Amino acid sequence: MSDETQLDEPRQVDAALPDGGAPAARRREAGGGARREAGGWKAARWVRRAIQIAFLVFFVYLLFAALQRRAAFPLADVFFRFDPLAAFSTMLAARQWIAHLGLAVVTVVSALVLGRVWCGWVCPLGTLLGWFRFRVARRLTPRVPPRLRGVKYVLLGVIAVMAALGSMTLLILDPIALLTRTATTSLIPGFDYVVGAVEAAFVYWGPTSGAVTWIEDHFRGTVLPVYQPHYAQGVAIFLVFLAVVLLNVFAEQFWCRYLCPLGALLGLVAKVQVLRPLVGDGCNGCNGCVRACRVGAIEPAAARAGADAGGRGEAAAARARVVTSECTMCLDCLVVCPEREAMSFGPALKPGPWAEYDPGRRQFLAAAAIGVGTVALLGTSVARAIKSPGLIRPPGAQDEGAFLSRCLRCSECMKVCPTSGLQPSLGQAGLEALWTPVLASRLGYCDYSCTACGHVCPSGAIPKLGLEDKRTRVLGVAVIDRNRCLPWASNTPCIVCQEMCPISDKAIVLSGRHLITRPDGTQDYLARPNVVPARCIGCGICEYKCPLEGTSAIVVLPSNPSLAVGGAPDGSAYPEG
Amino acid sequence: MAMEPLNRSEFLKLMALGGAGLAILGGPERALAALARADDDLDRAALDGDVAAAHAAAGTILAVARGTSAGTNTKKAIAAIGGMRKFVSSGDVVVIKPNIGHARAPKYAVDTNPSVVGTLVALARQAGAAKVVVMDNPVGSDPANCYGASGIADAVKSAGGSMHVMGSGGYKKYAIPGHLLDTHPLYAAIVNADVLINVPVAKQHGSTGLTLAGKNLMGCTSDRQRMHTLGLSQSIAEINAKLRPELTVIDATRILVRNGPSGGSLDDVKVKDTVIACKDWVAADTYATRLFGKKPGAIPYIKAAANMKLGTMDLSSLTIRVV
Numbered sequence: 001m002s003d004e005t006q007l008d009e010p011r012q013v014d015a016a017l018p019d020g021g022a023p024a025a026r027r028r029e030a031g032g033g034a035r036r037e038a039g040g041w042k043a044a045r046w047v048r049r050a051i052q053i054a055f056l057v058f059f060v061y062l063l064f065a066a067l068q069r070r071a072a073f074p075l076a077d078v079f080f081r082f083d084p085l086a087a088f089s090t091m092l093a094a095r096q097w098i099a100h101l102g103l104a105v106v107t108v109v110s111a112l113v114l115g116r117v118w119c120g121w122v123c124p125l126g127t128l129l130g131w132f133r134f135r136v137a138r139r140l141t142p143r144v145p146p147r148l149r150g151v152k153y154v155l156l157g158v159i160a161v162m163a164a165l166g167s168m169t170l171l172i173l174d175p176i177a178l179l180t181r182t183a184t185t186s187l188i189p190g191f192d193y194v195v196g197a198v199e200a201a202f203v204y205w206g207p208t209s210g211a212v213t214w215i216e217d218h219f220r221g222t223v224l225p226v227y228q229p230h231y232a233q234g235v236a237i238f239l240v241f242l243a244v245v246l247l248n249v250f251a252e253q254f255w256c257r258y259l260c261p262l263g264a265l266l267g268l269v270a271k272v273q274v275l276r277p278l279v280g281d282g283c284n285g286c287n288g289c290v291r292a293c294r295v296g297a298i299e300p301a302a303a304r305a306g307a308d309a310g311g312r313g314e315a316a317a318a319r320a321r322v323v324t325s326e327c328t329m330c331l332d333c334l335v336v337c338p339e340r341e342a343m344s345f346g347p348a349l350k351p352g353p354w355a356e357y358d359p360g361r362r363q364f365l366a367a368a369a370i371g372v373g374t375v376a377l378l379g380t381s382v383a384r385a386i387k388s389p390g391l392i393r394p395p396g397a398q399d400e401g402a403f404l405s406r407c408l409r410c411s412e413c414m415k416v417c418p419t420s421g422l423q424p425s426l427g428q429a430g431l432e433a434l435w436t437p438v439l440a441s442r443l444g445y446c447d448y449s450c451t452a453c454g455h456v457c458p459s460g461a462i463p464k465l466g467l468e469d470k471r472t473r474v475l476g477v478a479v480i481d482r483n484r485c486l487p488w489a490s491n492t493p494c495i496v497c498q499e500m501c502p503i504s505d506k507a508i509v510l511s512g513r514h515l516i517t518r519p520d521g522t523q524d525y526l527a528r529p530n531v532v533p534a535r536c537i538g539c540g541i542c543e544y545k546c547p548l549e550g551t552s553a554i555v556v557l558p559s560n561p562s563l564a565v566g567g568a569p570d571g572s573a574y575p576e577g
Numbered sequence: 578m579a580m581e582p583l584n585r586s587e588f589l590k591l592m593a594l595g596g597a598g599l600a601i602l603g604g605p606e607r608a609l610a611a612l613a614r615a616d617d618d619l620d621r622a623a624l625d626g627d628v629a630a631a632h633a634a635a636g637t638i639l640a641v642a643r644g645t646s647a648g649t650n651t652k653k654a655i656a657a658i659g660g661m662r663k664f665v666s667s668g669d670v671v672v673i674k675p676n677i678g679h680a681r682a683p684k685y686a687v688d689t690n691p692s693v694v695g696t697l698v699a700l701a702r703q704a705g706a707a708k709v710v711v712m713d714n715p716v717g718s719d720p721a722n723c724y725g726a727s728g729i730a731d732a733v734k735s736a737g738g739s740m741h742v743m744g745s746g747g748y749k750k751y752a753i754p755g756h757l758l759d760t761h762p763l764y765a766a767i768v769n770a771d772v773l774i775n776v777p778v779a780k781q782h783g784s785t786g787l788t789l790a791g792k793n794l795m796g797c798t799s800d801r802q803r804m805h806t807l808g809l810s811q812s813i814a815e816i817n818a819k820l821r822p823e824l825t826v827i828d829a830t831r832i833l834v835r836n837g838p839s840g841g842s843l844d845d846v847k848v849k850d851t852v853i854a855c856k857d858w859v860a861a862d863t864y865a866t867r868l869f870g871k872k873p874g875a876i877p878y879i880k881a882a883a884n885m886k887l888g889t890m891d892l893s894s895l896t897i898r899v900v
């Protein structure tokens with residue numbers, strides 16, 4: 001079997017090739033006696049594919065392993081711990097060394113030695129995007145201006161400038177955060193819903209009901225949630241992800257080539273990468289590597305021959321060139337190169353070539369302007385002046401400024417929250433805090449026996465708390481709406497909020513001395529619930545369980561110290577009757 | 578050397594061993610054999626009923642077992658009402674419904690005592706049950722957490738039963754006897770079980786006064802909200818009329834007298850070392866209200882159930898055996 005028959009279909013190239021019409025003929029010509037042994041590189045490619053799949057499987061495993069687990073899962077945030085973009089910006093914004101994120105140094109060192117090996121071998125988003133390839137891209141890619149590659153550097157610059165000014169807003173573009181958030185708020189809930197629907201379709205049919213029972217017995221409560229989770233903005237977050245996938249229509253790995261700020265950071269480091277694919281004197285200018293490169297990181301030979309106008313396109317001058325900052329180290333070029341002497345993999349101490357789209361003064365100025373402007377606009381939002389009633393942060397994260405400068409927008413906490421009460425914010429804290437976690441008690445409460453969010457938070461924005469400590473952290477305070485509460489508004493007996501309150505000296509007490517007259521004339525004493533603000537920690541289980549339809553008659557509001565000290569009644573004001 | 582406190586059977590075994598050393602005349606084998614026989618007898622009685630149960634007049638027996646071991650109390654109570662084989666036949670699918678509403682350790686008396694649940698699982702298995710499944714629909718945390726924290730998961734597994742998580746797809750709407758609910762969603766696996774054993778823990782509760790057997794079966798529905806808004810007491814009586822548990826065992830080993838049903842403070846817990854068993858849950862609940870010094874009439878859902886003739890509040894109409 002010849003090498004050619006095993007090649008992937010030719011890939012799209014940034015610029016149109018002069019010999020684009022007859023690549024197959026060229027390659028055949030190049031074969032024969034001088035054919036090099038690509039076997040070793042082919043094996044390396046299989047290893048790379050296996051490792052990519054292993055990391056993706058591991059990522060998905062972590063999503064499910066952390067889900068609904070009470071015990072902190074020590075690996076849950078491991079991808080973020082190796083993510084230098086997350087580490088760099090949060091340490092810059094928080095003005096603090098965060099030891100937990102120190103592993104990111106490993107990734108930076110890997111980029112110094114092997115370039116963007118993270119992108120091509122590890123990143124689960126990169127692996128996924130590699131699987132979405134569109135035929136039409138072959139036609140469209142040459143029309144995408146190479147200068148678009150500069151966008152990712154501008155994004156990186158904006159993130160850095162904003163972080164320096166204390167804002168982490170654009171971390172929503174971190175690739176690991178993007179994928180985790182999408183999985184948490186849309187892919188996994190969607191998966192759960194489909195499983196439930198399929199089960200419902202088959203459970204009452206004899207031959208399949210056993211299988212459904214087996215699945216329920218083995219996976220419900222561990223892999224599958226007990227209740228269907230619902231997430232605010234799940235659709236919007238999914239559409240962002242879908243857009244990233246569909247951009248592949250224009251070019252393979254579009255996100256990785258043009259947009260990814262983490263890729264940009266690693267790309268800058270990779271300018272000096274030590275071990276890299278090298279094009280030697282043997283290059284015959286066939287541009288097979290250019291076609292094979294999934295990220296278009298190789299500049300074609302002919303284009304360079306034109307640039308070196310002095311010669312007549314001789315082989316030495318007309319060889320292809322690898323731009324290290326774009327290369328994701330997939331090694332496909334080494335597999336396809338037909339010449340024995342042409343391509344090798346080895347050390348090079350000279351910095352990689354500087355391409356026309358690489359960042360310069362203009363990009364830096366643009367980034368600075370955009371970064372400062374964005375911070376200025378976000379900082380003057382109304383949300384900074386008035387605390388929204390929906391702004392309930394996870395336990396221990398009540399210092400809003402400190403929280404926002406540390407939160408990676410990664411949604412690990414939402415993923416692990418057993419009640420799905422932690423939701424991606426939209427307006428609660430302004431656009432500045434987009435997709436940071438807020439506790440939406442009507443959707444899920446803060447479980448009194450759970451400390452999971454603090455234990456999976458990679459940056460410590462939500463502190464790691466012991467259970468007894470966490471139980472004393474005040475998230476907000478419950479307030480009863482007596483115009484809607486059943487026993488207050490309609491004399492209907494109900495004490496669900498009091499029943500559910502997990503505090504051992506209940507923060508909701510019943511006053512039982514209300515004499516009421518029923519429509520039939522009979523009289524009775526009715527118990528009515530009252531909040532004791534000094535005891536309430538704002539866990540929200542009362543709001544979640546209130547049996548009214550729609551809005552609860554008891555809601556958790558951001559805690560207001562005056563409620564606790566301003567002469568509000570303590571429990572003794574309500575003797576149980 | 579620190580010593581763990583002994584439970585009764587360990588104490589007896591120790592005494593028997595010591596006694597055996599002294600009673601050379603009688604021979605150690607005989608002393609040990611007598612002890613083993615006592616254990617065997619209780620195990621056998623728990624399956625087939627004790628002698629008094631066999632000779633009891635026709636009618637319902639309500640058993641009240643007292644002692645420091647919750648497991649032994651359970652066996653004694655089941656023996657006194659005729660043994661587990663009276664309720665469970667060979668090949669039956671048995672569902673046991675404890676109260677596992679919150680993630681609390683057994684000492685807080687918030688969830689049913691794990692020894693009581695484990696003993697019932699073992700007895701049902703010995704009586705020939707094909708499958709013994711234990712489940713609840715916790716309200717204070719997720720099931721895996723509550724099952725683990727309450728100690729019930731471990732007790733059930735080592736007794737040969739299995740824990741089941743009640744997924745939201747497992748509920749079906751059923752026609753409900755009575756005038757209020759009409760139809761209501763209940764967990765199909767519980768409705769379809771051959772035998773349902775209801776094992777509540779006795780504790781204080783704000784809305785119903787106490788939560789005992791009748792209230793415990795509220796854990797079989799996915800729509801508690803509708804029961805609250807329509808009228809809780811009558812709703813509880815009606816779903817019990819549909820579910821009709823074959824056997825009710827009330828765990829009053831430790832009872833929660835304040836800050837129920839979620840508890841969390843040992844100051845609110847009283848030790849009663851009691852297990853109550855009866856096939857009539859209304860009678861069992863009526864008896865259990867005494868432990869809290871209340872009148873059964875003060876618990877509206879018990880009254881509603883008696884009105885629906887689901888059982889009797891008249892304890893003089895049944896045989897009460899304190900063992």
